[in-house]
Amino acid sequence: MARGTGFTGGRSCIVTIVLSICIGLLAVAILIGLLRVLTAKDMGSRAIVGDLVYFSAVGILTFIAMLVDLSIVLDVIFLASMLGVLATVALARIQTRGHR
Amino acid sequence: MINPLRLIGYCAWIGKEIVSGSLDVVSGIFKPGEYGNPMIVQLPLRCRTDVEITLMASSITITPGTLVVATAAGDDDTPPTLFVHALFGDSEDDVLEGLYDMESRLLTMTRGEAPAEIGWPAAPGSPAEGAAS
Amino acid sequence: MADIIAIVLVALFGITGSLLMVLSAIAMFRSNDALSRINVFSPATGLGMPLILVAAYVYTLWQDGFGLMRLFMALVGFLSLIIVSSVASNVLSRSVFVAGAPVWRRTSPNRLAEARDDEDAGLTERETWGDFDITDLD
Numbered sequence: 001m002a003r004g005t006g007f008t009g010g011r012s013c014i015v016t017i018v019l020s021i022c023i024g025l026l027a028v029a030i031l032i033g034l035l036r037v038l039t040a041k042d043m044g045s046r047a048i049v050g051d052l053v054y055f056s057a058v059g060i061l062t063f064i065a066m067l068v069d070l071s072i073v074l075d076v077i078f079l080a081s082m083l084g085v086l087a088t089v090a091l092a093r094i095q096t097r098g099h100r
Numbered sequence: 101m102i103n104p105l106r107l108i109g110y111c112a113w114i115g116k117e118i119v120s121g122s123l124d125v126v127s128g129i130f131k132p133g134e135y136g137n138p139m140i141v142q143l144p145l146r147c148r149t150d151v152e153i154t155l156m157a158s159s160i161t162i163t164p165g166t167l168v169v170a171t172a173a174g175d176d177d178t179p180p181t182l183f184v185h186a187l188f189g190d191s192e193d194d195v196l197e198g199l200y201d202m203e204s205r206l207l208t209m210t211r212g213e214a215p216a217e218i219g220w221p222a223a224p225g226s227p228a229e230g231a232a233s
Numbered sequence: 234m235a236d237i238i239a240i241v242l243v244a245l246f247g248i249t250g251s252l253l254m255v256l257s258a259i260a261m262f263r264s265n266d267a268l269s270r271i272n273v274f275s276p277a278t279g280l281g282m283p284l285i286l287v288a289a290y291v292y293t294l295w296q297d298g299f300g301l302m303r304l305f306m307a308l309v310g311f312l313s314l315i316i317v318s319s320v321a322s323n324v325l326s327r328s329v330f331v332a333g334a335p336v337w338r339r340t341s342p343n344r345l346a347e348a349r350d351d352e353d354a355g356l357t358e359r360e361t362w363g364d365f366d367i368t369d370l371d
Contacts, residue, residue, distance in 0.1 A: 015240060019247070023252035029257070044270075045267045046269075048271050048325060049270070051321070052335070055277060058282075069296075074290065077286050081318075084317060084321070085317045089324055092327075118360075119278070121275075122276040125257070125273050129256060134265070134339070139267070139341060140340060146355075158320065161319045167271055167272040169268065169327065185269075212287060
């Protein structure tokens with residue numbers, strides 16, 4: 001139960017595997033998204049795929065914080081979920097060239 | 101004021117809709133052929149206040165498979181109207197039926213009583229007539 | 234015993250959430266226009282990210298015990314994930330529409346390009362958003 005057992009503690013074997021699977025899945029999501037950005041033709045698709053990459057990166061950061069036993073597990077997702085709208089709104093304004 | 105019990109009930113219903121819509125999106129991946137059956141339908145609202153319209157637009161968008169594309173403000177003659185992009189409906193009437201069901205639940209929550217039936221007071225020639233038939 | 238329950242819950246929520254993100258990305262890959270892509274993004278933010286948040290909360294509950302501040306963070310994060318992402322999707326889809334991005338030609342019926350009464354006209358099947366003038370709405 002103690003913190004700081006790192007990779008060698010009793011609990012860490014299964015948990016490390018599970019968290020690695022999650023990180024791998026999210027990395028696959030980012031790769032698929034980036035491939036889609038390469039093949040997309042219009043700006044709107046790129047904007048929404050950028051949003052997907054952002055949220056996947058936040059998920060990866062959360063799982064890494066769990067993996068190396070940082071105490072910011074919830075802070076990451078709390079701040080990112082509240083401020084994630086800013087990038088989307090900025091891309092939306094860029095798309096319409098400043099019109100609302 | 102909104103009854104908290106009704107608010108919780110509505111949130112639970114939205115959660116159920118999110119799960120079932122996600123299952124639709126996921127099962128659509130494994131079907132061969134073109135992805136989904138997109139359509140844009142016109143939804144004249146029975147909501148009147150800004151809070152109701154905003155809640156309705158957010159509820160539609162957070163449900164996977166439906167997305168608000170444009171809004172048209174209402175006045176004395178025409179109801180406020182949403183244009184909804186639906187991806188997994190069988191037909192236009194099918195999609196509109198689901199959206200009216202959601203709106204009825206929303207208005208029951210905010211007003212504390214069930215709203216009028218689909219035949220809302222609409223002036224002749226407004227878009228509401230076409231959708232009600 | 235508590236360890237096993239916590240591990241199972243973290244694995245269940247975490248892997249389901251990550252899998253939903255991947256499936257949402259694949260659905261984005263398969264759909265044909267920007268509006269469909271924004272549409273299939275809501276499973277990721279409406280269900281995938283909240284599940285990841287729940288996994289993270291269960292993990293902190295298991296490691297650090299219960300805390301009011303953490304519960305508050307988890308609740309606010311959960312609500313803002315759902316509400317904020319919904320508002321963001323609305324803003325983005327509206328700007329896609331205003332910017333005149335192409336809509337897949339098989340989007341039928343398209344009530345932004347044709348009124349419901351003109352069902353017999355039948356010549357707007359292949360119309361794109363580029364043909365549609367936003368000023369008509371005003």
